[in-house]
Amino acid sequence: xxxxxxxxxxxxxxxxxxxxxxxxxxxxxxxxxxxxxxxxxxxxxxxxxxxxxxxxxxxxxxxxxxxxxxxxxxxxxxxxxxxxxxxxxxxxxxxxxxxxxxxxxxxxxxxxxxxxxxxxxxxxxxxxxxxxxxxxxxxxxxxxxxxxxxxxxxxxxxxxxxxxxxxxxxxxxxxxxxxxxxxxxxxxxxxxxxxxxxxxxxxxxxxxxxxxxxxxxxxxxxxxxxxxxxxxxxxxxxxxxxxxxxxxxxxxxxxxxxxxxxxxxxxxxxxxxxxxxxxxxxxxxxxxxxxxxxxxxxxxxxxxxxxxxxxxxxxxxxxxxxxxxxxxxxxxxxxxxxxxxxxxxxxxxxxxxxxxxxxxxxxxxxxxxxxxxxxxxxxxxx
Amino acid sequence: xxxxxxxxxxxxxxxxxxxxxxxxxxxxxxxxxxxxxxxxxxxxxxxxxxxxxxxxxxxxxxxxxxxxxxxxxxxxxxxxxxxxxxxxxxxxxxxxxxxxxxxxxxxxxxxxxxxxxxxxxxxxxxxxxxxxxxxxxxxxxxxxxxxxxxxxxxxxxxxxxxxxxxxxxxxxxxxxxxxxxxxxxxxxxxxxxxxxxxxxxxxxxxxxxxxxxxxxxxxxxxxxxxxxxxxxxxxxxxxxxxxxxxxxxxxxxxxxxxxxxxxxxxxxxxxxxxxxxxxxxxxxxxxxxxxxxxxxxxxxxxxxxxxxxxxxxxxxxxxxxxxxxxxxxxxxxxxxxxxxxxxxxxxxxxxxxxxxxxxxxxxxxxxxxxxxxxxxxxxxxxxxxxxxxxxxxxxxxxxxxxxxxxxxxxxx
Numbered sequence: 204x205x206x207x208x209x210x211x212x213x214x215x216x217x218x219x220x221x222x223x224x225x226x227x228x229x230x231x232x233x234x235x236x237x238x239x240x241x242x243x244x245x246x247x248x249x250x251x252x253x254x255x256x257x258x259x260x261x262x263x264x265x266x267x268x269x270x271x272x273x274x275x276x277x278x279x280x281x282x283x284x285x286x287x288x289x290x291x292x293x294x295x296x297x298x299x300x301x302x303x304x305x306x307x308x309x310x311x312x313x314x315x316x317x318x319x320x321x322x323x324x325x326x327x328x329x330x331x332x333x334x335x336x337x338x339x340x341x342x343x344x345x346x347x348x349x350x351x352x353x354x355x356x357x358x359x360x361x362x363x364x365x366x367x368x369x370x371x372x373x374x375x376x377x378x379x380x381x382x383x384x385x386x387x388x389x390x391x392x393x394x395x396x397x398x399x400x401x402x403x404x405x406x407x408x409x410x411x412x413x414x415x416x417x418x419x420x421x422x423x424x425x426x427x428x429x430x431x432x433x434x435x436x437x438x439x440x441x442x443x444x445x446x447x448x449x450x451x452x453x454x455x456x457x458x459x460x461x462x463x464x465x466x467x468x469x470x471x472x473x474x475x476x477x478x479x480x481x482x483x484x485x486x487x488x489x490x491x492x493x494x495x496x497x498x499x500x501x502x503x504x505x506x507x508x509x510x511x512x513x514x515x516x517x518x519x520x521x522x523x524x525x526x527x528x529x530x531x532x533x534x535x536x537x538x539x540x541x542x543x544x545x546x547x548x549x550x551x552x553x554x555x556x557x558x559x560x561x562x563x564x565x566x567x568x569x570x571x572x573x574x575x576x577x578x579x580x581x582x583x584x585x
Numbered sequence: 586x587x588x589x590x591x592x593x594x595x596x597x598x599x600x601x602x603x604x605x606x607x608x609x610x611x612x613x614x615x616x617x618x619x620x621x622x623x624x625x626x627x628x629x630x631x632x633x634x635x636x637x638x639x640x641x642x643x644x645x646x647x648x649x650x651x652x653x654x655x656x657x658x659x660x661x662x663x664x665x666x667x668x669x670x671x672x673x674x675x676x677x678x679x680x681x682x683x684x685x686x687x688x689x690x691x692x693x694x695x696x697x698x699x700x701x702x703x704x705x706x707x708x709x710x711x712x713x714x715x716x717x718x719x720x721x722x723x724x725x726x727x728x729x730x731x732x733x734x735x736x737x738x739x740x741x742x743x744x745x746x747x748x749x750x751x752x753x754x755x756x757x758x759x760x761x762x763x764x765x766x767x768x769x770x771x772x773x774x775x776x777x778x779x780x781x782x783x784x785x786x787x788x789x790x791x792x793x794x795x796x797x798x799x800x801x802x803x804x805x806x807x808x809x810x811x812x813x814x815x816x817x818x819x820x821x822x823x824x825x826x827x828x829x830x831x832x833x834x835x836x837x838x839x840x841x842x843x844x845x846x847x848x849x850x851x852x853x854x855x856x857x858x859x860x861x862x863x864x865x866x867x868x869x870x871x872x873x874x875x876x877x878x879x880x881x882x883x884x885x886x887x888x889x890x891x892x893x894x895x896x897x898x899x900x901x902x903x904x905x906x907x908x909x910x911x912x913x914x915x916x917x918x919x920x921x922x923x924x925x926x927x928x929x930x931x932x933x934x935x936x937x938x939x940x941x942x943x944x945x946x947x948x949x950x951x952x953x954x955x956x957x958x959x960x961x962x963x964x965x966x967x968x969x970x971x972x973x974x975x976x977x978x979x980x981x982x983x984x985x986x987x988x989x990x991x992x993x994x995x996x997x
Contacts, residue, residue, distance in 0.1 A: 229650075229811045231803045232703035238647055241640060293632030295693040529719035532864065534901050536687035536699050537719050552621060564695050 244337060247274035253287075255336045256311065264318040265369070265413045266329045267303060269311050272340060278306050279343030281380040282373045284485075285314065288339030288564070291327045295339075297562050298324050299485050301373035301460075302343060305380065315413060317369040347373050347458065347483040349381075352397035358456045358479055360397050363449055365469060367405040367440075367461030368413075373483055374402065374460065375414045382426040384417065389424035400427045401449055405461070408435045440465075442472045453478065460484070490557045492546040493579040500524055500585050501543065509577040514550060516572040524585075526572060533574035541567035545581030550574050587743045588728060589873070590855045600852060600873060600925060612872075612922060613865030619914055620900050623907050632692050634906045638679055638886075639697070646672040650812060656822040669830035671887070674837055676705055678889025683905045685710055686718060690902075705804060707770035709796045716773045722901050726846060726853045726874035733846065734853065736761070736772050740945050741846075742853045747948045747982065749971040754946045758939070765835035770797045837887075840935050841878070845894040847938035848876045850927040871898040872919065877912075877928035884931060885909055895926070948982055950989030 226235040236249060244252050253270040260266045279285070284301045300314035318329040350359040364374045381395040402421075406412035412433065422429035430448050432440050446452055453476070459469045460483040473480040495511035498519065507522040509515055516538055519526050529537030533551060546557040547570055555578060558568040567584055592599045604612075649668030655661040681704035683689070689697050703710055716732075724730035728744050735741045738761070739754040761768040771777075774797060779790045786794075808827035816823040852873040859870070878884070878892035885892050893908035896915055903911075919926040929937065944952055948970060955963040966985070970978045 225811060228803070228806055229815070231807055232705055232800075233643075238643055241643055241647070290629070290632060290692070290694075292628035293630075293692050294628075295695075529715070530723040532723070532867070534722050535714070535718035536690070536902065537714065539687070539690070539700060551617075552624070554624070564693060566695060568693060569690055569698065569700060 245271065245273040249273055249275070251275055251340045251342065253312070253338045253340045255332055255334055255338065257334055258332055260329075261315060261413050262317075262411055264329060264411075265315060267313050267315045268328065268332060269304075269313045270338065270340075272310070272312055276310070276312070276340070277342050279312070280348045281305070281377040282348040282483075283343040283345035283376075284347075284373065284483075285312065285343050286341040286561075287314065288341075289324060289328065289332075289336075291324050295564060296324045297339075297564065299561065301345075301347075301376055301483075303372050303376045303379070305376070315369070315372045315375075317413065345373075345483070347460065347481060349377055349398075350456070354397075357454060361399045361451070361455045362401070363452065363455040363457045364400065364402045365405075365457060365459040365461070365465075366402070367465050368407075370460035370462075370483070371404055371414050371418075372460075374458065375417060378402075378421060378427065379417070382421055382424070384420060389420055389426055391424070391426060395426075401430065401455065402427050403430045403432065403448060405432045405440050405465070406434070408433050442468055445472070452476075456481070458483075490544070490546050490559050491579065492548070492555050492557065496545070496577045496580040498545075498577050498581045498583060500583050502585055511548065511576045511578060512550075513576060514573050515547065515575055515577055515581075515583075519572065526585075528573060531573045533571055536571060538571050538573045539569045540572055541584040542570045543567040543582040543584050546578040547575040547581060548578040550576050588853045588855045588858075590858050591744060601869065603923060604869075608922060609865045609869055612918065613868050615918055616868050616899060616915075619911050620903065623900070623903050623911060627691060627904065627907075631904045631906060632689075635680075635684075635689050635692075635697065635904070638675065642672050642675040642680060645669075645675070653812070653819070653823050653826050654816045655819060656816060656826050657819040662822055662826055666826040666829050666833075669826065670833040670837075673705065673830055673834040674887055675889075677834060677838055678841070678891065679886055679905060680704075680889075681706070682889050682891070685714055687902045688904050707766045707797055707801045707804065708773045709793075709800055712773040712793055712796070713769070716775075718901070722898065724859070725871055725898060726851070727856055727859055727870075728853055729856050730859075732772070736768065737777050739942060741941055743945070743949050744853065744855075745945075747945075747970075747978070751946050752971065755939075755943050758942050762836050762839040763832060765839040766831065767801075768839075770801075840938075841888045841891050843938040844876060844878050844931070844934040845891060846875060847941050848927065848929065848934045849937050849941060850925060851876045868899060871895070872924060874898070875927070876934060877926070878931050878934050879928045880931055882909075892931075895928075948978075948985060950985045954985060954988045954992055 223235070229235075230238060239246060240249060243249070245254060251273050253272040253276075255268050256271050257269045258266050259269070279302050281302070284299045286297055286299050288295055288297045290296075300316060302312055303315045304313040305311070316325050316328045318326040349362075352360045354360075366374050378400070381398060381400075382392070383390045402418060404412065404418060406415075409415065409431075412431070415431070418427070418429050418431070421427045434440075449455070456479040457469065457473060458481050459466055463484060463486075466482045466484055470480060470482065493511075495509055498507045498509050498515055499505075500507070500519070503524050505519075505522060505524050507515075507519050507524065509518045516526055516528055516531070520528075527538055527540070529535040531538075542556070542558045544558055544560050544567075546555055548555055551574055556568060556570055556575070572583075587597070589599050589601065645668050649665045649672055652661050652668065653665035656665055681702070684697055684702045685699050685704070687699040690699050695701060699714070721731055721733045726734065728734065728742055735745065735754075738750075738757045740747060740751050774790065774793055779786055808831065809824050812827060813820040813824040852870075854870055854874070859866075862870070872895060875894040875898040877895050878888060880892065890905035890908045891897060893905075893912055896903075896908040896912055897905075899915065900908075900911075916926050916928075947967070951963065951967065966981055970981045973981070
């Protein structure tokens with residue numbers, strides 16, 4: 204045994220462990236947390252949750268939600284995002300949103316959500332969330348953060364933010380932290396003095412531009428140089444104009460956040476010119492339903508070609524995969540397996556179930572294999 | 586009741602003789618439409634419902650157990666025991682049974698899901714799901730395949746052969762009711778079959794039995810050690826309160842579950858009749874093999890909505906709060922196709938179920954052919970059937986049935 208190492212716990216820890224064991228014995232098969240959740244869901248040690256304190260409209264289809272996170276919230280670095288679990292029409296969905304404020308002294312966090320046209324979650328968050336709603340959270344994460352400014356490397360200080368639509372959200376989080384806005388105006392803090400920031404913000408029109416006011420205030424205070432581009436005034440952004448808009452483009456590190464098309468174009472442009480680029484994109488994969496497809500069984504290591512007219516259960520069994528099953532008619536739920544990615548169709552009703560990684564709980568979506576057929580390529584965790 | 590298939594042979598009308606194959610298909614189409622109407626509108630309101638029930642049950646349990654810390658005082662004992670009984674009933678029936686059926690899987694809440702839920706009873710969730718969701722709901726009321734028809738210790742249908750053991754079935758039923766939690770665990774373990782094998786227990790049985798014993802140990806520790814100890818001077822009274830609450834839950838759930846398939850008017854089916862059964866035929870068997878309990882909203886919730894047994898058997902995975910809403914449509918469907926919708930208030934259904942248990946504890950026809958005059962000879966025949974062995978039993982049974990038919994014909 205190494206010197207200084209003790210195999211006995213300190214008395215207080217011993218008592219705590221004992222008390223916890225008694226509490227668990229008193230609540231089995233539940234855990235003490237299940238009872239504490241009734242009145243203290245944001246306490247330390249609980250699953251990470253947050254309570255919506257207020258909802259502030261930003262534009263016609265965007266709103267900022269100020270959230271009080273649970274006691275175990277570890278804080279965040281500006282530019283990072285948080286995964287939020289929200290029940291929409293009773294169904295738990297997960298989405299990722301950039302943190303648009305803070306870190307704040309009062310410990311609150313905020314996300315700014317733009318309602319996507321045919322979206323499932325964003326319209327609900329923007330228009331139907333009431334203060335007091337409990338959300339599920341994961342700790343902040345992401346690499347889309349400011350580099351430490353170095354006098355030796357000017358690219359760490361001279362930055363170009365290219366944002367489109369809701370892509371402004373991580374950037375505004377960073378800018379608000381660098382240049383806080385107060386009643387007395389925008390503060391120019393010493394720690395932010397090293398940065399030289401240009402923001403190229405693209406939006407369909409001026410009223411649709413989230414945080415337009417904030418950006419203008421920052422520009423007026425000299426904190427940033429703002430190049431605002433509105434599709435209806437200036438036409439769609441053409442990357443060939445980039446040098447004209449940002450003359451010292453070659454000296455700057457670009458941070459880009461926006462729709463996939465724009466990010467791909469910027470990536471191609473910058474790679475050609477050998478320029479530094481960091482991107483942030485939220486909706487990476489969408490699932491398009493089809494007819495039949497390859498069903499991959501991740502743990503069995505088997506891929507089964509399935510046709511869309513017969514249940515996955517039958518075809519997987521024929522391919523030699525050991526599958527749980529019961530009534531084989533959709534009533535007993537013995538055949539349920541987690542669908543990680545893909546779409547399946549209920550052969551009885553035609554209803555589709557889709558699983559997009561990142562938009563469901565970690566376990567994926569539980570599906571019955573005896574009445575569902577593959578509606579495109581699928582990955583099942585079995 | 587005899588099986589539907591045998592009814593014609595003994596001069597009774599089969600309740601489905603008037604239905605054509607097309608009728609059965611049309612009934613299924615309407616039932617599919619009812620199911621679709623619920624799935625389409627399933628959403629926030631339903632999620633709020635189950636979360637409210639869970640919150641209520643947990644608050645009730647917490648409050649009751651706190652009150653029982655002072656159970657030495659009779660008022661505290663009564664209030665605490667009442668609250669704990671209600672909480673255990675809700676936990677077992679409206680919450681546990683329904684969550685484990687997958688009724689709330691659609692919410693994708695990892696904590697309220699048929700694959701993760703654990704309930705406060707001796708039988709582990711997986712074992713119960715196998716014998717209940719898979720076997721009982723697939724083979725509902727098929728003699729020889731649905732062991733819920735008597736749980737292997739009673740006969741509840743004329744077509745289940747009589748055995749001297751059945752003479753004691755009112756007593757077995759009462760014991761089962763008092764200790765129903767353990768009765769179910771033994772049933773799900775297929776304990777009788779395993780005991781017959783002697784020492785050659787299967788590996789699966791050993792694993793499952795270990796899980797059951799583990800569950801029992803945890804519950805016994807909780808209810809009869811930890812909480813009594815936490816009550817200090819109220820140690821014994823808290824132990825008694827918890828035992829009472831468990832027993833109340835046992836008796837209540839046993840009574841409700843008996844009402845599901847035992848009352849008079851519920852049909853049973855022969856094994857051969859389900860060979861090649863189609864979904865529409867399965868629907869029909871569920872309709873006729875189940876019985877409802879009519880009553881107040883409170884009754885419906887406290888029975889875990891098993892008072893809507895017919896609706897539950899038609900749609901086991903629809904949220905339980907919807908059964909009451911679709912019941913009028915289902916009942917109307919029965920009426921349109923001239924089928925009997927078996928529903929009675931709770932006392933009547935419980936009485937009907939117990940009456941069947943008592944009646945069928947005796948050989949077929951014994952009760953109906955016995956009167957004050959022939960009682961001694963009937964008792965003698967019963968004694969012979971009990972002690973005589975299978976051949977004597979069969980002979981005497983045949984004679985009794987002949988006599989029964991004569992009595993029925995004379996009355997007609």
